[in-house]
Amino acid sequence: METEQVIDQEREEREAFAGVLRFYELAKRQEWQVRDLPWGELPPIPEGKGSDVRKARRRDMWRSVLTQQLQADMLACEMASQLLNIAPDPEAKLYYSTMVQDESRHTEAWLKLIHEAGGMAERDPYLDSLAHMTLDADTLEEKVFLMQVFYERLIIPRFRMIARSSRGTVLEDLCNRLAIDDGIHHGAGMAYERVLLEGAGRSVHMTLVDAANRLLPLFAKHALWRPKAREFIGALMRETDIRMLKEDLENGVRLAKSLGVDVSGIELPY
Ligand SMILES: [Fe+2]
Ligand SMILES: [Fe+2]
Numbered sequence: 352m353e354t355e356q357v358i359d360q361e362r363e364e365r366e367a368f369a370g371v372l373r374f375y376e377l378a379k380r381q382e383w384q385v386r387d388l389p390w391g392e393l394p395p396i397p398e399g400k401g402s403d404v405r406k407a408r409r410r411d412m413w414r415s416v417l418t419q420q421l422q423a424d425m426l427a428c429e430m431a432s433q434l435l436n437i438a439p440d441p442e443a444k445l446y447y448s449t450m451v452q453d454e455s456r457h458t459e460a461w462l463k464l465i466h467e468a469g470g471m472a473e474r475d476p477y478l479d480s481l482a483h484m485t486l487d488a489d490t491l492e493e494k495v496f497l498m499q500v501f502y503e504r505l506i507i508p509r510f511r512m513i514a515r516s517s518r519g520t521v522l523e524d525l526c527n528r529l530a531i532d533d534g535i536h537h538g539a540g541m542a543y544e545r546v547l548l549e550g551a552g553r554s555v556h557m558t559l560v561d562a563a564n565r566l567l568p569l570f571a572k573h574a575l576w577r578p579k580a581r582e583f584i585g586a587l588m589r590e591t592d593i594r595m596l597k598e599d600l601e602n603g604v605r606l607a608k609s610l611g612v613d614v615s616g617i618e619l620p621y
Contacts, residue, residue, distance in 0.1 A: 367549065368442035370542030375442070378449035378535050383528060385460045388521050395467040395521045408583075414465065415472040415580040416513060417522070420529075421461035422474050423506070426482035427454040430498050437491060440546075446539050453532050460525055467521075472580055477573035484565060492547050492555055493562045499540020500606055501566060503533045505574075505599045512595075544610055560616040563607060571596055571620040597621050 396417070399409035431454045435447035465471055485497045507530050514526035548555065574596045575589070600619050608614045 365442075367546045368440065371440075371442045371446050371539060371546065374535055374539035374542060375446040375449060378446065378453065378539070381531060381535060382449070382452070383456075385456060385463060388460065388524050388528075390463075390467075390521060393519055393521050393524070395464055397517050397520055397522075408580075410469060411472065411580040412584060413517075413522070414468055414470065415578050417461060417465045417468055418472040419475050419478065420513075421458065421465055421471070422478055424454055424457040424461055426478065427498075428458055430454075430482060430485050430494070433486060434491075434494060434498070437494075438543075439491075440543075443543050446543070450536055450539070453536070457529060457532070464521060464525065473578035475573060475576050475578070477569055477576055481566065481569050481573055484562075484569065488562060490555070490558065492544065492551065493558055495540050495544045495547065496559050496607075497562055497566050499537055500544055500610070501563070501603050502570070503537040503540065504606060505570060505603060507533050507537070508595060508599060541606070541610070548610055548612075556612050557616075559607070559612050560614070563603075563614075563617050567600060567603070567617070568620045571600070574599070593621060 396413040397409070399406045428451065431447060431450040435444060435451050438444055438447055481502065485494055485502070488494045488497060510526040510530040510533070514523045514530070517523045517526070575592055577584070597619075600621065604614050604617055604619070607617065
């Protein structure tokens with residue numbers, strides 16, 4: 352009788368991972384290769400019109416956009432490998448093995464694209480801090496929450512925005528692929544976080560609220576940060592940026608709520 356109960360309990364625990372395994376299968380099906388991008392058929396980034404000075408300024412702006420995305424994916428490699436290493440559940444390890452490969456492939460694609468677009472530009476200091484906050488977080492629940500529930504969901508609209516303003520380029524193609532991949536990363540994180548939070552006490556929930564309150568102001572700074580090359584566009588875009596940011600942050604809070612986290616303690620920076 353007792354043995355049966357133990358087996359039943361184990362089976363139930365494993366069944367909770369069905370969601371994570373679904374994303375593992377999906378990730379394998381969606382895998383693509385850097386060589387699949389339209390290199391040589393389409394321009395790497397929008398070419399721009401007008402004088403040489405104007406074109407050079409546009410190119411610098413695009414190099415800056417690409418640099419931030421490269422930086423984000425290099426950091427994502429570190430975070431995904433940390434999750435692969437520390438997640439105790441075999442189902443989660445299977446899934447994270449695909450995420451490490453995804454983030455490495457994203458990095459490879461950005462490196463190639465930046466090379467074709469004329470080289471790297473300035474790094475975003477806030478993005479480094481965001482990544483370190485996740486890498487240094489104490490618990491697995493916090494790491495999955497910060498990285499997959501929040502960050503990977505919040506950047507998807509940004510890929511869509513870049514794709515919309517770079518029609519007919521390799522960059523557009525890449526951003527469309529990344530929006531799908533990060534949708535899977537986010538979905539898998541939600542599924543895993545749900546398992547991790549099952550039966551978790553109030554203290555775990557409180558650490559997540561604290562983690563969100565540390566992440567959100569920094570995410571806002573990252574979202575509104577503009578390097579020299581994009582300052583001229585930053586001023587024009589500020590209102591749109593703030594509106595998008597507000598929507599993104601509210602969405603993040605809704606997601607946290609759907610995981611059963613008491614979000615009344617979360618403070619929005621806007
Ligand atoms: Fe990525
Ligand atoms: Fe990702």
